[in-house]
Amino acid sequence: MLKKVNTFWFSIVLAFVFYGIIQLLISTAMLNPFYTNTLIFICINIILAVSLHLVIGITGQFSIGHAGFLALGAYISAIMTMKLGMPFSVALIAGGIVAALAGLVVGVPSLRLRGDYLAIATLGFAEIIRIIFLNIDYVGGAAGMQVTHATTWTTSFLCLILTIVVIANFTNSRHGRACISIRENEIAADAMGINTTYYKVAAFVIGSFFAGIAGGLYAHNFYIIQPVNFGFLKSFDILIFVVLGGLGSLSGAVVSAILLTIVSTFLQGLPETRMIIYSLVLVMVMLYRPQGLMGTREITDYFGKWGRVKGGNQYGG
Amino acid sequence: MLKVEEIDVYYGSIKALKGVSLNVNEGEIVTLIGANGAGKSTLLKTLSGLLKPKKGKIEYHNKSIAGKQAQTIVKAGISHVPEGRRVFANMTVEENLELGAYLRKDTKRIRVDFEKVFELFPRLFERKKQLSGTLSGGEQQMLAMGRALMAKPKLLLLDEPSMGLAPLLVKTIFNIIEEINRDGTTILLVEQNAHMALSIATRAYVIETGSVITSGTAEKLQASEEIRQAYLGGM
Ligand SMILES: Nc1ncnc2c1ncn2[C@@H]1O[C@H](COP(=O)(O)OP(=O)(O)OP(=O)(O)O)[C@@H](O)[C@H]1O
Ligand SMILES: [Mg+2]
Numbered sequence: 001m002l003k004k005v006n007t008f009w010f011s012i013v014l015a016f017v018f019y020g021i022i023q024l025l026i027s028t029a030m031l032n033p034f035y036t037n038t039l040i041f042i043c044i045n046i047i048l049a050v051s052l053h054l055v056i057g058i059t060g061q062f063s064i065g066h067a068g069f070l071a072l073g074a075y076i077s078a079i080m081t082m083k084l085g086m087p088f089s090v091a092l093i094a095g096g097i098v099a100a101l102a103g104l105v106v107g108v109p110s111l112r113l114r115g116d117y118l119a120i121a122t123l124g125f126a127e128i129i130r131i132i133f134l135n136i137d138y139v140g141g142a143a144g145m146q147v148t149h150a151t152t153w154t155t156s157f158l159c160l161i162l163t164i165v166v167i168a169n170f171t172n173s174r175h176g177r178a179c180i181s182i183r184e185n186e187i188a189a190d191a192m193g194i195n196t197t198y199y200k201v202a203a204f205v206i207g208s209f210f211a212g213i214a215g216g217l218y219a220h221n222f223y224i225i226q227p228v229n230f231g232f233l234k235s236f237d238i239l240i241f242v243v244l245g246g247l248g249s250l251s252g253a254v255v256s257a258i259l260l261t262i263v264s265t266f267l268q269g270l271p272e273t274r275m276i277i278y279s280l281v282l283v284m285v286m287l288y289r290p291q292g293l294m295g296t297r298e299i300t301d302y303f304g305k306w307g308r309v310k311g312g313n314q315y316g317g
Numbered sequence: 318m319l320k321v322e323e324i325d326v327y328y329g330s331i332k333a334l335k336g337v338s339l340n341v342n343e344g345e346i347v348t349l350i351g352a353n354g355a356g357k358s359t360l361l362k363t364l365s366g367l368l369k370p371k372k373g374k375i376e377y378h379n380k381s382i383a384g385k386q387a388q389t390i391v392k393a394g395i396s397h398v399p400e401g402r403r404v405f406a407n408m409t410v411e412e413n414l415e416l417g418a419y420l421r422k423d424t425k426r427i428r429v430d431f432e433k434v435f436e437l438f439p440r441l442f443e444r445k446k447q448l449s450g451t452l453s454g455g456e457q458q459m460l461a462m463g464r465a466l467m468a469k470p471k472l473l474l475l476d477e478p479s480m481g482l483a484p485l486l487v488k489t490i491f492n493i494i495e496e497i498n499r500d501g502t503t504i505l506l507v508e509q510n511a512h513m514a515l516s517i518a519t520r521a522y523v524i525e526t527g528s529v530i531t532s533g534t535a536e537k538l539q540a541s542e543e544i545r546q547a548y549l550g551g552m
Contacts, residue, residue, distance in 0.1 A: 188403035193391030193420045
């Protein structure tokens with residue numbers, strides 16, 4: 001167990017070293033804005049992937065409207081900075097909190113029941129959110145809303161690390177075990193005396209919160225946000241990160257978010273081709289590696305001989 | 318210890334239990350027999366809080382538990398081994414057992430109970446690092462029972478522990494049930510295998526289409542011509 005914890009913090013330290021190198025390259029202007037922007041975009045996508053991984057991969061609840069929470073975070077944080085003149089950090093947190101509250105409102109009624117009600121509820125929710133922003137002139141309607149550029153490599157990196165630390169620790173805690181047991185067998189989890197509704201909602205609210213944070217970063221990285229950025233295809237993109245990475249594997253979600261962001265960045269000019277390539281990649285993975293890139297394993301599993309995490313084994317050693 | 322009075326349980330508009338009453342005394346093995354779809358599993362699920370009765374009383378140690386949450390009931394000392402061996406497939410045997418003790422805080426006693434479960438089921442000890450989804454059917458049944466025991470129940474609800482097992486293994490499982498009972502756990506056992514169930518039970522209830530039709534001591538039911546015809550294959 002000690003070993004596992006050490007590997008985890010070791011990876012975090014390594015990440016900070018990586019951060020430092022990139023920051024140095026940015027400040028000496030050796031990294032051009034295109035690459036910096038891609039890196040920021042990768043951070044945002046990893047946050048989205050990891051937050052959805054908690055809901056789908058760990059707790060086993062199928063949510064297909066993650067873009068709805070992204071949109072909420074984006075618009076709320078943009079309103080905070082652009083209309084109310086709040087600092088960016090406050091705006092980010094506000095976006096996360098509003099998204100979390102929305103998660104609570106959507107989650108409580110649909111997660112109290114056993115079954116795939118959440119999928120339908122989230123799908124509807126994301127559409128409703130998009131249509132609401134489409135019809136509010138205060139935020140620019142279909143034309144969108146101008147947002148200043150405030151997202152930097154540093155803020156996105158810090159948000160990313162925060163997301164990973166919180167979600168990895170949650171997963172490895174007693175609460176995480178409860179969530180995994182729900183994924184494995186909800187009736188048995190119930191019979192063990194685990195409050196399944198509570199944990200499903202908790203995981204969903206945490207996931208929504210971080211999606212909202214990602215929304216704030218997203219909004220302040222693009223100069224403009226429009227409802228069309230947050231349609232079903234966006235939710236689908238995020239879902240693919242999780243499925244491709246392997247349901248239940250946090251590092252899988254991270255790896256596939258990185259890979260797919262890079263692929264889609266280079267195919268940006270060809271949106272149709274992008275969807276075709278995406279679909280092909282997905283079909284190939286499902287044919288040759290139906291468990292996803294990582295299965296339920298974690299990268300850290302390959303370090304120690306006791307490693308076998310599949311989303312949190314606190315007794316791993 | 319457990320007293321059920323006139324409970325009605327519904328699935329939507331379908332009435333699955335109609336005015337069922339029964340009681341279980343401390344130290345007993347009580348068995349519930351009946352055909353497929355009679356409502357046996359429904360009754361156990363209601364007792365453990367997975368379903369709520371629409372009418373009637375359920376008292377455990379003279380306190381009402383009808384409609385309480387499953388966690389409250391587990392804490393009070395009732396553990397349920399649901400039908401069909403629901404193990405957490407992607408977790409090891411050990412992790413499954415740990416989750417059985419999920420609501421307990423007494424870490425030291427949990428360790429002791431681990432040893433006890435492994436004594437009862439030596440096969441689980443040999444396989445404690447194995448993913449439980451890869452265990453054989455019989456081993457999964459043992460694990461489901463061991464996991465329920467980790468909650469340290471005073472009353473254990475077992476739903477068809479012999480389902481799909483070879484005769485020899487059925488015997489082993491029933492021996493273990495008797496052993497658990499000797500160690501001081503009261504047992505309410507649902508079985509299709511009425512013959513085996515009656516051979517270890519103190520008392521039995523026969524349930525048909527949602528109602529209790531007869532009850533009595535195991536000997537009495539074993540001797541009854543009707544029961545032999547209907548449930549013991551006329552042996
Ligand atoms: N989730 C459900 N929704 C609707 N009806 C159900 C549900 N579960 C069980 N039933 C119905 O309730 C009745 C009692 O079912 P139950 O599972 O309690 O039977 P059982 O006695 O355990 O049968 P078996 O021996 O086959 O396990 C059956 O008619 C069944 O079809
Ligand atoms: Mg049944």
